[in-house]
Amino acid sequence: MIERFGAGWAVDAAIVGVTFNRAGKIAAYAAGDGVVQLHGPGVGEPKLVTAHPDAGALVVAQDVTEGGFLTGGDDGRLVRIGADGSAQEVVGFGGAWVEHVASHDESGLIVAGVGKKAHLLSPKGQRAVEHASTVGGVAIAPNGKRLAVAHYGGVSLWWTGSEGPPRVLVWKGSHIAITWSPDGKYVVTATQDRELHGWRLADSQDMRMSGYAGKANSLSWCDKPASLATSGADVAVIWPFAGKDGPMGKPPVELGGGNQVLVTQVAFDPAAASIVLGFDDGTIERVILSDGNRQTIRAAGGGRIVALAWSPDGRFLAFGGENGACGLVDIAAADAG
């Protein structure tokens, strides 16, 4: 599909993350050489932004603004990138790696995970919350009122608008990725032990989701019916979250793949009509949810897919690979034939 309805290219650095801005017209591809590429209908000619000179980017996220992006680097800097290709340091953390970044547009909150601390930057000011071990992931609640931080031994839930001790959700092991369900009722982590762990926040009910061959650290939600897709097997593993007990006692649905190649990335499209799978061998596959029809977006080759991102309107799919593969596909044009 990519040959007819998109573009694929490669850079000489590992892609660490890909995301669209909130306006949905520009995709940012952040790389281990500190350079961020901007592509898409919103930029005209692609732009190269040296966000972390002589260093590397570790993470990229949408900014709180419509057009911009945020990157964290191994130079200890949180950088804001404008749609015009500008790069400006937001905060410096003295060389400590900025490994996790999240933002919330309505509240204007930005969170950066640096070592054992999560730094909360809001229009009202800046503060930091600290944990007993290094932060493994950060997720802001859909309503912006709480921050969930994954770490060794569980998750800490902080109020974003006020000080005070966290509510701690305890589960042994190292938690390496975290997500909040779109309805705000569940927090789910991926663990070092190749499991998912979830908590129903109303009553702290634990949910174990196991059986993975690899780490399930790519997580993607679908609204209707409420479900969570994960990487970590040779198929996309999709857990049902509709109903009051979530996935407890229900088997997951398996989609796509099936060729003993590890799924490394999953992404539902924003309208939840399809799911895209990125594989360890560079393959990208799309599965239409209504009829199970499968489309190959990109053939194998060029190394592991490490990032997939849909534009918010569901028109474009952007991807990036561990060995520098990049691409942008016009899915709407492909669907129109």
Next chain:
Amino acid sequence: MPDPQPVPVTVLTGFLGAGKTTLLNRILTEPHGKRYAVIVNEFGEIGIDNQLVVGADEEVFEMNNGCICCTVRGDLIRIIGGLMKRRGRFDGIIVETTGLADPAPVAQTFFVDDDVRRQTKLDAVVTVVDARHLRQSLAEHNHEAEDQIAFADVLILNKTDLVSAAELAEVEMAVRRINAFAPIHRATRGDVALAAILDRGSFDLDRILKVSPDFLTAGHSHDREHAGSFSFTLDKPVDSDRFQNWIRTVSAVAGDNLLRCKGILDVGGPRRFVFHGVRMQLDGDYGKPWTPGEKRESQFVVIGRKLDETALRSGFEACVRTDA
């Protein structure tokens, strides 16, 4: 970017004051043409400016995988993951551990974590021993000192200028009793040839494990509280399935008391089967082919505490192929 090769990782251990930092500074400053990313615990001790020096926290995490003694270095998984995003900037990684560190979680990280396994290979565990203070550490029944020696693929006996010839011989003997297999290099202020430390491929195991029988623990059964080395040899082909079942049982029963094991086996096929283990984590694969006319034999070496040599020997012998 082409599909990259796994990056070699050297783990540098040794007690506080043994001379790790001096050795590390030498590795970073000598003109060997290689670039190293360094993961250290004490920032500021490194005397040179290297942007790829990363501070670590030694976060030892228990795995939740049903294996009671399986611990990994969570910070190492995270830092190696970050470094691999800049893999074009270095040829190898050096991990320095603190003096009191248990070397097992570091070594186990290279067996247990999928991403670390995929992107790196453990090249060697290099242990620096202080010739002047070792006997005292061992006399204090210091498990960390013993474990660091037991886990070593390369041993540096440092500060040899500060002891007499007789003391040095005694210290070397004490080290050999624990680890009969790793080469020992005597050094003053860490002046050992870097080729003896780096790019060893110790975990490739495609090398003959030459051992002087004098240093094996056989006959030292009264001393089983201390770590010691055993070696077993068979001149008949081994059944690989039977062997793998047996070695899994041995490691499960011995638990923390099994520190390291290695082996090169003749399983009757064209290639030798090589394996190694750190505590209960085992890994094996086919290695170099046997050359025509080469004497085929199977060798299994183990370092640990409270191990029953007789049971190990008979267990190993029971793995001989019955169809051959």
